[in-house]
Amino acid sequence: MGVDLEQINPRNQAALRAWWEVGRAATAHRPGNPWPAWEQTRVTLPADDPEGAVTVLAAIDGREMVGAGLLVRPLRDNLHTATVDAYVRPDRTREGIGRRLVEELEVVAAGDGRRTLHAEVFLAPGATGTGPEAFAAATGYGVASRESIRELAVDDYRSRHDRLVEEAAPAAAYDVVTFDTVCPDVHVESFGRLLGTLLDEIPLGDLDLQASAWSPERVRAAEQRQVGIGRHVLTALAIAPDGSVAGSSDVRVNETDTAHGQVGITLVDPAHRGHRLGLALKVATHDLALATYPGLRTVETSNAEVNAHMNAVNDALGYRTIETLLELQKVL
Numbered sequence: 001m002g003v004d005l006e007q008i009n010p011r012n013q014a015a016l017r018a019w020w021e022v023g024r025a026a027t028a029h030r031p032g033n034p035w036p037a038w039e040q041t042r043v044t045l046p047a048d049d050p051e052g053a054v055t056v057l058a059a060i061d062g063r064e065m066v067g068a069g070l071l072v073r074p075l076r077d078n079l080h081t082a083t084v085d086a087y088v089r090p091d092r093t094r095e096g097i098g099r100r101l102v103e104e105l106e107v108v109a110a111g112d113g114r115r116t117l118h119a120e121v122f123l124a125p126g127a128t129g130t131g132p133e134a135f136a137a138a139t140g141y142g143v144a145s146r147e148s149i150r151e152l153a154v155d156d157y158r159s160r161h162d163r164l165v166e167e168a169a170p171a172a173a174y175d176v177v178t179f180d181t182v183c184p185d186v187h188v189e190s191f192g193r194l195l196g197t198l199l200d201e202i203p204l205g206d207l208d209l210q211a212s213a214w215s216p217e218r219v220r221a222a223e224q225r226q227v228g229i230g231r232h233v234l235t236a237l238a239i240a241p242d243g244s245v246a247g248s249s250d251v252r253v254n255e256t257d258t259a260h261g262q263v264g265i266t267l268v269d270p271a272h273r274g275h276r277l278g279l280a281l282k283v284a285t286h287d288l289a290l291a292t293y294p295g296l297r298t299v300e301t302s303n304a305e306v307n308a309h310m311n312a313v314n315d316a317l318g319y320r321t322i323e324t325l326l327e328l329q330k331v332l
């Protein structure tokens, strides 16, 4: 009896649940919070996303799901790319299921003109020669960037808080505005302008990704998607004396799991660097997250290992490295 590959409709809850179980089993050995709650996946994958189209792939043996794949094709920028994920149930690895999932997702990607594929593998910090690395090499994916996954215990943050506020004092010439997901009208255009510079500003290693414009309409559509799936993007903006948005940062908390948060985007306009805005914005978002969700226990972030400034800010907050993330790329 062979293993069959089938695309599943994410609105088919029984199939999606089996798919989610495979991913959970394949990530269960990892530290931190590597796999979303079922209630989150159940809502997120079927929901329309103006930023990306998903293909959900299952490897099925008889009546059992043994492998899970996901392809995400960006719809607003980087139309030459797609992101590939593959998970195999731990009792069914080394049978070629992972390779078949990746190859099938590549066919779907190529059929839509996507020739640059991205993927990720996670390792214990500093580990080399692991199974996922061997799998990446065997399927033709090269390492384009190295990142660290870091986790903050909020108790640690609380104990440093007053010192952090003092250190952020040079940022006092800027107003800090905070909001949950939906940006105030007065700032949305300037916020979009800053977001449009993101991919030019963050270290990307060899990843072939291009910056793109964020019109107010695009910002609003992305916000509505987050509202629709119950993801609270707790955001802080630094407003310069001339009223423009000089920097932004956010912490995301899903309604289905308010004990864990993830840092999203942090970005300070180059013209406004050197005033401790990165630190001030992170303190503002972490304070907002703690005030909104008193049961919050940890926050995760990932940054390129070469991103010295962001890593220094995260060190100050109390973040500790829990995994190494390899950003992979393959050109078809």
Ligand SMILES: CC(C)(COP(=O)(O)OP(=O)(O)OC[C@H]1O[C@@H](n2cnc3c(N)ncnc32)[C@H](O)[C@@H]1OP(=O)(O)O)[C@@H](O)C(=O)NCCC(=O)NCCS
Pocket (backbone or CB within 6 Å): 026, 027, 084, 085, 086, 087, 088, 089, 092, 093, 094, 095, 096, 097, 098, 099, 100, 119, 120, 121, 122, 130, 131, 132, 134, 135, 136, 138, 139
């Ligand atoms: C990585 C993963 C998807 C591999 O799935 P799999 O079905 O075992 O992979 P395959 O059997 O198709 O392996 C293809 C080739 O990859 C290499 N490989 C895969 N796992 C390996 C391991 N643990 N050690 C060494 N080589 C490995 C081998 O060259 C293998 O070919 P071979 O068995 O003929 O030697 C699976 O272990 C998994 O789900 N891990 C957790 C999630 C993850 O890291 N996903 C990868 C990023 S998207």
